[in-house]
Amino acid sequence: MYNGVSFFTVECEVGFMCGIEGRGLLLLMMNLQQVMPPKSTANGFGRRRGEREGGTRLESKSQSGKSNSGRVTTTGSVIGSKSGSCAVSSHDKLLYLASCLIGLSVEVQVKGGSVYAGIFHATSDEKDFGVILKMARLIKDGNFRGQKTVAEFVSKPPSKNFIIPSSELVQVIAKDVAVTRDGFANELQSDKQRELMIDSLISQTRHVEERELEPWIPDEDVPQLPELENIFDDPWNSKKWDQFETNETLFGVKTTFNEELYTTKLLRGPQTEELEKEAARIAREIAGEDTQDLHLAEERGSSIHENLGIDEETRFSSVYRGTGFDDSGYEEDEDIVLNTHNNETFGDSSGSVDQISTDFAIAKSSDGGQLSSSSFIVDEAQTSQSDGTGADLYCSEIPSRNFSTLDSESRVQENLLGECGGNNDAKDFVEKQPLPEDAQLPKSGDSQSSPNREKAGTIKVGRSANATPYSTSHVLSKGNEKTSSHGEPVDVAASCKAPGEPQSVNSRGRPGSSASSNSDRAAATSASSGPGLSPSSSMGSLSSEKSTLNPYAKEFKLNPNAKSFTPSQASARPLSPVADNAFYHPPNVSAVPHMHGLPVGFGMGPSLAAQQPVIYPQIAPMQSPQTYYHPHGPQYGQQMLVGQSRPVFYLPNYQPGIQVLRTYQRLLFPV
Amino acid sequence: MEGQVGGSGEEFAVGCLLSIKTTLGDEFDGQVMAFDRFTNMLGLKSGPRRNIRLLNANYIKDFSFLGQADDPLDPKKCFLDLSRLQAREHLAVRQAEADAQRIGVGVTTEAQNIFDALSKTLPVRWDKTVIVVMNEVRVSSPYLPESVSGGTAAANERVKKVLEFERKRLQARGSSQG
Numbered sequence: 001m002y003n004g005v006s007f008f009t010v011e012c013e014v015g016f017m018c019g020i021e022g023r024g025l026l027l028l029m030m031n032l033q034q035v036m037p038p039k040s041t042a043n044g045f046g047r048r049r050g051e052r053e054g055g056t057r058l059e060s061k062s063q064s065g066k067s068n069s070g071r072v073t074t075t076g077s078v079i080g081s082k083s084g085s086c087a088v089s090s091h092d093k094l095l096y097l098a099s100c101l102i103g104l105s106v107e108v109q110v111k112g113g114s115v116y117a118g119i120f121h122a123t124s125d126e127k128d129f130g131v132i133l134k135m136a137r138l139i140k141d142g143n144f145r146g147q148k149t150v151a152e153f154v155s156k157p158p159s160k161n162f163i164i165p166s167s168e169l170v171q172v173i174a175k176d177v178a179v180t181r182d183g184f185a186n187e188l189q190s191d192k193q194r195e196l197m198i199d200s201l202i203s204q205t206r207h208v209e210e211r212e213l214e215p216w217i218p219d220e221d222v223p224q225l226p227e228l229e230n231i232f233d234d235p236w237n238s239k240k241w242d243q244f245e246t247n248e249t250l251f252g253v254k255t256t257f258n259e260e261l262y263t264t265k266l267l268r269g270p271q272t273e274e275l276e277k278e279a280a281r282i283a284r285e286i287a288g289e290d291t292q293d294l295h296l297a298e299e300r301g302s303s304i305h306e307n308l309g310i311d312e313e314t315r316f317s318s319v320y321r322g323t324g325f326d327d328s329g330y331e332e333d334e335d336i337v338l339n340t341h342n343n344e345t346f347g348d349s350s351g352s353v354d355q356i357s358t359d360f361a362i363a364k365s366s367d368g369g370q371l372s373s374s375s376f377i378v379d380e381a382q383t384s385q386s387d388g389t390g391a392d393l394y395c396s397e398i399p400s401r402n403f404s405t406l407d408s409e410s411r412v413q414e415n416l417l418g419e420c421g422g423n424n425d426a427k428d429f430v431e432k433q434p435l436p437e438d439a440q441l442p443k444s445g446d447s448q449s450s451p452n453r454e455k456a457g458t459i460k461v462g463r464s465a466n467a468t469p470y471s472t473s474h475v476l477s478k479g480n481e482k483t484s485s486h487g488e489p490v491d492v493a494a495s496c497k498a499p500g501e502p503q504s505v506n507s508r509g510r511p512g513s514s515a516s517s518n519s520d521r522a523a524a525t526s527a528s529s530g531p532g533l534s535p536s537s538s539m540g541s542l543s544s545e546k547s548t549l550n551p552y553a554k555e556f557k558l559n560p561n562a563k564s565f566t567p568s569q570a571s572a573r574p575l576s577p578v579a580d581n582a583f584y585h586p587p588n589v590s591a592v593p594h595m596h597g598l599p600v601g602f603g604m605g606p607s608l609a610a611q612q613p614v615i616y617p618q619i620a621p622m623q624s625p626q627t628y629y630h631p632h633g634p635q636y637g638q639q640m641l642v643g644q645s646r647p648v649f650y651l652p653n654y655q656p657g658i659q660v661l662r663t664y665q666r667l668l669f670p671v
Numbered sequence: 672m673e674g675q676v677g678g679s680g681e682e683f684a685v686g687c688l689l690s691i692k693t694t695l696g697d698e699f700d701g702q703v704m705a706f707d708r709f710t711n712m713l714g715l716k717s718g719p720r721r722n723i724r725l726l727n728a729n730y731i732k733d734f735s736f737l738g739q740a741d742d743p744l745d746p747k748k749c750f751l752d753l754s755r756l757q758a759r760e761h762l763a764v765r766q767a768e769a770d771a772q773r774i775g776v777g778v779t780t781e782a783q784n785i786f787d788a789l790s791k792t793l794p795v796r797w798d799k800t801v802i803v804v805m806n807e808v809r810v811s812s813p814y815l816p817e818s819v820s821g822g823t824a825a826a827n828e829r830v831k832k833v834l835e836f837e838r839k840r841l842q843a844r845g846s847s848q849g
Contacts, residue, residue: 135764
């Protein structure tokens with residue numbers, strides 16, 4: 001595209017430009033008025049000339065180029081002013097002027113005095129100056145001399161292409177033409193002035209005019225009421241604000257919320273406490289993991305900002321700026337370091353092992369207000385709970401997640417909840433390298449395995465081209481000792497089925513290197529037989545053994561047509577409600593369910609409040625006070641509170657220790 | 672070179688201010704932006720409004736020199752954005768085509784006026800010289816309420832009423848305009 005053609009080089013192009021399609025004249029559907037010369041003649045003339053033009057265009061152009069200097073000198077000046085000082089011939093100037101008229105409505109006067117109005121389309125070059133108009137109509141008939149333009153009595157429809165040979169041409173008049181850059185700029189500006197800068201515009205456009213940001217200064221005349229601002233700062237605040245109590249007191253409004261209406265009933269058995277403890281441990285691990293994601297880090301209280309030039313906007317609210325990406329797209333190169341443990345843990349990347357062992361790591365895109373998608377809750381039940389420990393495995397598309405690796409000995413079957421596949425509105429989902437499983441993780445309540453795990457499965461995320469940090473991909477690996485093909489426990493990757501092709505997703509719009517690396521990874525990843533892992537199917541394959549699987553679980557069906565999920569970069573979005581059966585709790589859970597928590601979610605403050613979940617502010621201290629889990633409600637999501645904490649919402653009969661993490665399926669991302 | 676008819680030998684200096692009379696009777700002033708002696712075309716800029724005129728110098732009957740000014744075209748500021756030009760043209764063509772749809776061919780001015788008036792409130796199109804309203808009601812020459820035919824009774828009535836009203840309005844306006 002010619003964004004700007006310097007005038008000096010215009011010479012060669014102008015000739016083509018005049019013809020738009022690169023040819024001098026269009027000879028289509030000529031429809032000449034009666035004042036024009038007989039059609040055939042004009043046709044023939046025109047055509048010949050056109051052909052001549054076309055044929056000799058190149059030479060003529062070069063000739064004119066050569067003769068440029070000659071023209072310049074001869075063009076001279078009447079009074080002596082120099083027109084040739086800039087080495088641009090007058091002919092070129094004329095062509096330039098004519099080119100400026102393209103697309104404008106002009107009037108052409110012909111020899112007979114008739115005037116035609118139409119859209120300037122082309123001019124011929126070289127020896128003659130003819131003109132082609134589109135949609136031309138007669139507005140002044142030369143035959144009726146002295147008669148000004150009358151109310152048009154249209155005798156025929158406008159001519160689609162109207163050719164005026166140079167012999168007929170008297171003058172071409174155009175009004176209000178921009179011929180210089182200033183003029184162009186003004187034109188463009190008026191077009192663009194009302195352009196709204198929406199997020200997707202910012203993230204997709206390569207060049208976005210950055211605004212100058214000014215810090216916000218509160219008005220002075222606004223009353224400052226500090227007591228109002230602080231009331232929620234302390235999650236365990238002494239005032240124990242309970243909005244539901246307040247509501248009831250003030251308005252007599254009682255909440256009718258019943259979690260079990262929305263999700264599977266939580267069954268408590270003798271091992272509830274153990275499960276709770278385990279869940280807490282895992283939650284702590286996850287929440288304590290390192291992350292490259294700005295927002296995750298913010299949540300967890302770690303600060304990675306010092307080294308990077310991250311301003312407040314980037315930290316909290318900016319729009320993710322990719323290059324040529326869908327705004328929900330994951331992008332950038334990530335150098336994922338394959339951990340050799342992967343192979344150990346998972347064996348060869350082949351066969352059924354793949355299905356089971358694949359962890360999936362979801363890389364989160366860079367900053368820019370991207371909040372990790374829904375909280376990811378995995379409910380795991382002990383595999384020893386033979387009956388129907390469900391592997392109700394749905395994939396949730398979660399951009400970045402930390403999943404603590406389950407101890408393979410723990411014999412905990414993981415329930416990965418969420419809806420896998422088949423979600424056409426799933427965003428592109430990028431699978432990352434699985435985080436290798438440390439199969440030797442000690443089970444007992446050791447919540448410090450996370451550091452090990454992290455080292456084991458470090459995924460290094462390189463900087464994107466934009467030099468914005470983005471989160472490491474985290475690998476979710478779940479333990480599932482019920483791998484039939486292995487003698488030893490194998491972690492089940494709670495892979496989110498990524499419908500579609502993660503590879504393709506990755507490579508889309510990516511620089512080539514990343515694409516290749518991604519595809520390498522994907523290939524290497526045992527997980528991917530195809531983009532999606534189907535843990536459920538793998539689970540299903542294990543049912544022959546001591547069944548920890550839920551025989552009633554929905555079988556996972558890979559939907560090859562489903563779009564890959566990629567977390568969106570835009571700011572907080574509401575999460576769709578978890579679908580039915582999103583949460584499965586095995587009937588006889590005796591062991592502490594391993595729960596993996598996804599600490600990040602979308603901010604949903606106001607909507608959450610509207611849900612009226614039952615709140616129990618006196619919650620046992622969480623390891624990661626900044627994350628909380630909203631168990632129910634039509635809108636699922638974890639609020640991501642940057643620098644703030646909110647009380648955790650618990651069910652009435654929950655014991656303080658349990659943090660139930662649920663996977664949320666189907667993050668909806670506005671497209 | 673006053674009084675000299677533009678010919679192949681004459682040169683027009685860029686930047687000249689000229690007053691020109693054409694053989695067809697047009698008179699105007701303009702500043703020379705370009706002159707191509709091979710095609711004998713003169714490019715002029717006239718008036719405060721950036722009007723461009725490309726004049727075939729053969730048709731200059733008479734001109735007089737008014738003054739000299741700088742080259743109005745600054746080469747450093749000139750560039751062409753082809754894509755924009757093409758887009759502009761396409762848009763213009765599309766609009767022109769849409770407009771052309773609204774113009775009846777071979778109809779009287781009055782008929783066209785009626786058509787335009789009707790089109791403000793009703794969907795109308797031309798079918799040769801017949802105005803077709805809402806694809807059912809047809810109004811043919813001479814476009815009187817009696818000429819309305821077709822369509823359901825309700826539609827017919829409505830078109831008739833609108834037609835009458837518009838005619839009255841046009842008449843009133845026409846008579847007020849003299």
